[in-house]
Amino acid sequence: MSRTTSECEDGMISKDQTELPLGEEGSYDECTNGVVLKKGPWTSAEDAILIEYVKKHGEGNWNSVQKHSGLLRCGKSCRLRWANHLRPNLKKGAFTQEEEQLIIELHAKMGNKWARMAAHLPGRTDNEIKNYWNTRIKRRQRAGLPLYPPEVCLQASQGSQQCLDINGIDSGNKGQHDVLQTHNYGIPDVMFDNLKTNQSILPYVPELPDISASSVLMKGLCSSQHGSFMSPTMHRQKRLRETTTLQSSFSGGMKNDFHVFDQFQDGDKAAQYFGLSFPFDPDSVAKNPEIFGENQGSHTLANGNFSASKPTSEAVKLELPSLQYAETDLGGWGASCSSSPLIESVDTFIQSPPTGTVESNFPSPRNSGLLDALLYEARTLSSAKNRSSDKSSNSSTITPGDDAACSVLNFSETEWEDYGDTISPLGHPATSLFRECTPISASGSSLDESPPTETLTEYNMKSEPVDHTWTPDREKESYTHLNITRPDALLDSDWLEHDSGYGKDQVIMTEAIAALLGDDLSSEYKQMDLSSEYKQMDLSSEYKQMDAGASTGHGWGPGSCSWNNMPAVCQMSEFP
DNA sequence: AAACTACGCAACCGCGGCTTA
DNA sequence: TTAAGCCGCGGTTGCGTAGTT
Incomplete structure (x- = not known):
């Protein structure tokens, strides 16, 4: 089902109600009810229409844009265009050094939560950040550079412990958290959030599907974009399937094989059990970004208090209407509950590299170092x-x-x-x-x-x-x-x-x-x-x-x- | 100068969560 | 309670441009 079709299901103006902009670029898709919607690049005329509409009606209700303005765009497209290009206060141009550093830190904490990251970068869109990050990943991957500067890694590992102390953990599940957190194996907040969220769920996971530790490891070690160095060509559903499986497996593992944790006197062994025996060498981490989830995709280094650069404290209320998480406090991430699937946590857990070197020179503004x-x-x-x-x-x-x-x-x-x-x-x-x-x-x-x-x-x-x-x-x-x-x-x-x-x-x-x-x-x-x-x-x-x-x-x-x-x-x- | 490649950005797509009837 | 619709997010793709051969 094409996007256009699905959007048309929402009720779009019919073809005879609108006129196709003559001579305009872009393709047109006709959906089931005869509505023809345009795809492709936006024209200035379309932008003007959308701006005018938003001025009159405000943001939201995007599906009505086409109905009322005659714009041959689906609601999604309108929202995207507005959010990424037309809305006021958008910052254009290259990211500043501060912004880049903040992105790195945010990504280390959040993983590929672009919208949430955007909340901390006023004037920047999730898409912009995402593109930047993906580009950065590619660059650094090519260069064999660690995705996260050692400085960030260090901060992450330091901060995670603080976060642990601050947040406190239910004693009944402390073991899990210890395993996952005590040693700062790059577990993002998301992970802990999910653990908390799923604490009551984990013990009841009925079965363990065919997941594979290997897939976990693979993902953990090799994820690329988005942290995950996963093949971009890999079909999403395939990955989702793996993810689901992994999630179930992890959860199930918590239940059925949780005794395993008992074997571990400390988090090290537990981590090792999960294939997380990070050779904790900052250099090796840095030089094996793939191993440690430089990617990512999830790829957060650790939760905790980053000595985030200034912008962190300047976290502002979300500007993007698309943002669903109104986080205003970076420091609160560790304590916040995320709805992110557990799998992500696992993913991140494995991929997240601890590292301990301090980077003295931060990337320059545009070349990111x-x-x-x-x-x-x-x-x-x-x-x-x-x-x-x-x-x-x-x-x-x-x-x-x-x-x-x-x-x-x-x-x-x-x-x-x-x-x-x-x-x-x-x-x-x-x-x-x-x-x-x-x-x-x-x-x-x-x-x-x-x-x-x-x-x-x-x-x-x-x-x-x-x-x-x-x-x-x-x-x-x-x-x-x-x-x-x-x-x-x-x-x-x-x-x-x-x-x-x-x-x-x-x-x-x-x-x-x-x-x-x-x-x-x-x-x-x-x-x-x-x-x-x-x-x-x-x-x-x-x-x-x-x-x-x-x-x-x-x-x-x-x-x-x-x-x-x-x-x-x-x-x-x-x-x- | 042409062909090729890499890069960056904009937009699309599918899915999931939330809301509402 | 549940199904449908809406919205937003994250991943992916396509295209234009710059750089390289």
């Missing part, structure tokens, strides 16, 4: 290549066994050792996090294992973010976790074994990756002897247990992974 970053990157890459080649021997070493289950992670660890085991601001050695592999990322599937070092190295270098204030040390560290961004690094052997047995899936996976990664990498994947690696994997009992739960449809194990997720991964990976 990208130009500088790119220049810097160009400079550092040359040296990085030399260094990374030396590192390659280490990175290719895989130790069988439980620890080896994290083959990829071991790779990272190896490099971590080289560069020192960076302690995250949260106090978690990155390597420790890696050591305790998640059921998803830990088992060391073929895809889990380190791809050919050469490839990794290349990718590492190319994806190295050089956000603003990289020191030589940071630069070195930048090569540590990038392999995690590889889809293979995120997959789990159990994951593959599910249902059809890994042998078959292995082939599928290999082919899928080959197809998705392109010639350069596919050949490398195909050459890998995946089976041997699988056989070497000795998952920890804990993970096996979890996987069992997943296999029975209860949750978060790697069980029901769908290859539908792969495009997102590969899209994300985007090896230059």
Whole structure:
């Protein structure tokens, strides 16, 4: 059903009631009742009509615009045009530096809540912000830069804890919150809001659909636009389906497998259980934006009190009539309840990277720091290549066994050792996090294992973010976790074994990756002897247990992974 | 100079929430 | 209580333009 048709259902003027503007651009769609509506770019004449109408009748009641003004536009189109271009006090032109910073911070907190973000940017529209952000994502993704400046990440992680303290959490569910929040794994307010909202619901989720931890992870690790580096071509409904599934799964996991949380003495393990063993290195985060949800799509870093720039305190009442959330207090986000689906929370949770470095130089107004970053990157890459080649021997070493289950992670660890085991601001050695592999990322599937070092190295270098204030040390560290961004690094052997047995899936996976990664990498994947690696994997009992739960449809194990997720991964990976 | 590519913006589309009858 | 309509949001697409080859 086309948009025009649906709008026509609301009752539009018939064709004989109006005249088609002659010589005007745009297409015309006739809907069921004969109304012909125009699509495409607006003309100044149309703008004038709409402005005049709004002057007389005010905003709202958009469907009546066409009826009363003769404008051959549907209500939606009128509202959009008004909100984005015609309404008074609209700010035109490039975003200021302050605005850009605010957007970044807001996005870190809210995710892709463009309208809500717009509420804090007077004169700016949600669409404008959205476009800006998407552009920014693309730029930074191309540049291998972190989506969020370390400064924001740090603020986010600091703020989240404050928020936790301030908001307080129902003791009965504290465990959940602790798991999700205590360690600042980039959980946005939305997540906590939803948890609160769903606290009474979670325990009653009847079943766990076939969601897959992998899909969660994929989304978390690879989302792109909107945080999500998800393939833009991915059909929305498909994503919705996944989202729904994920939501259910997560919720169900809360219920059916919540004992899992009991296993965790702290949030780290819980996070790991969810495949969230962030190697909390600001650099790695920064350099693996894909991993940590630089995207996004949801992609909030953390809830909490940002040391938001001035505009934060200047949050104004929404101007856009379209805005539904009249938030005027950024500081209140953490306490506010969002109607956002839980899935978003999960999504964000996983994607949100904690980071702990402070960025000294904020992006310049128009280039968002990208130009500088790119220049810097160009400079550092040359040296990085030399260094990374030396590192390659280490990175290719895989130790069988439980620890080896994290083959990829071991790779990272190896490099971590080289560069020192960076302690995250949260106090978690990155390597420790890696050591305790998640059921998803830990088992060391073929895809889990380190791809050919050469490839990794290349990718590492190319994806190295050089956000603003990289020191030589940071630069070195930048090569540590990038392999995690590889889809293979995120997959789990159990994951593959599910249902059809890994042998078959292995082939599928290999082919899928080959197809998705392109010639350069596919050949490398195909050459890998995946089976041997699988056989070497000795998952920890804990993970096996979890996987069992997943296999029975209860949750978060790697069980029901769908290859539908792969495009997102590969899209994300985007090896230059 | 032409072709190609990337980028940015405006607009469209589908879905979900809210309101109302 | 529920169904229909309206509105708004977020995601996606299409197109014009600038930059590159």
